[in-house]
Amino acid sequence: MALAGIIACFALPVTTFAADPKPDAAVKNKAIEASVFLDDKVKADPALAADSLAEGRKWIDKNVAEANASRKQDPQLFRDGGWSFERKYALRSTVDGHYVSLVRSDYMDTHGAHPNSDVDTILWDATAKKRISIRPFFTEAGDNGPTMTAMLKAVIASLNLEKKKRDASDTATAEWYKGLEPKLLKIGAVTLAPSTEAGKSSGLTFHYPPYAVGPYAEGEYVAFVPWETLKPYLSPEGERVFGGRRPKSDIEPP
Structure with missing residues (x-):
């Protein structure tokens, strides 16, 4: 066998590694x-x-x-x-x-x-x-008003489901929720959730770091409130931007 053929037989594939991203x-x-x-x-x-x-x-x-x-x-x-x-x-x-x-x-x-x-x-x-803020999507979003009260109730229900999935619910859970209030600045950090319907949002997701709604060991939590739950409180702009369902990929990230 020619030398070039021997080298080709035993050559190993070259692995390339992506460089770490450069900070901005x-x-x-x-x-x-x-x-x-x-x-x-x-x-x-x-x-x-x-x-x-x-x-x-x-x-x-x-x-x-x-x-x-x-x-x-x-x-x-x-x-x-x-x-x-x-x-x-x-x-x-x-x-x-x-x-x-x-x-x-x-x-x-x-x-x-x-x-x-x-x-x-x-x-x-x-x-x-x-x-x-999310205020433009609702007819009213005053502290302790009907919109924020309904929103907080839905947030706590979602958090309870997440805790059940993690076997993390206990008698102290209610104590952890005392920091949440039906107020824009006290209910949690909010995003518009993606949707199965293009150009729409399927609802609101609330993001909580460790210690916010549970012990450090439980890690972060994300609570989801579907737009249908808040439909009675939507403004015309809210009715325009909300629709569809939360994608499975957002519920169960890879």
């Missing part, structure tokens, strides 16, 4: 390493990307200042390295090309008993190029 903003010093990442779908909207990145940079600056002050006060706390912070902005859904929902996920390691995480959301009006 980052700081690294002896006290902290902090990064912000925007996914490609967020970057596709220049105004949304600029808004998210501006917020992310302020978040980095705040944590850098705190880490530097902590290291100055007690250098021994940093003998094994600095704090680690990471924030990611991920697009969750786009409704009618107009309303864009983002999930903002934070990771923080300050050398405590364990790292911590947080989750928040952004609802972006791509036409007005600004952040908005």
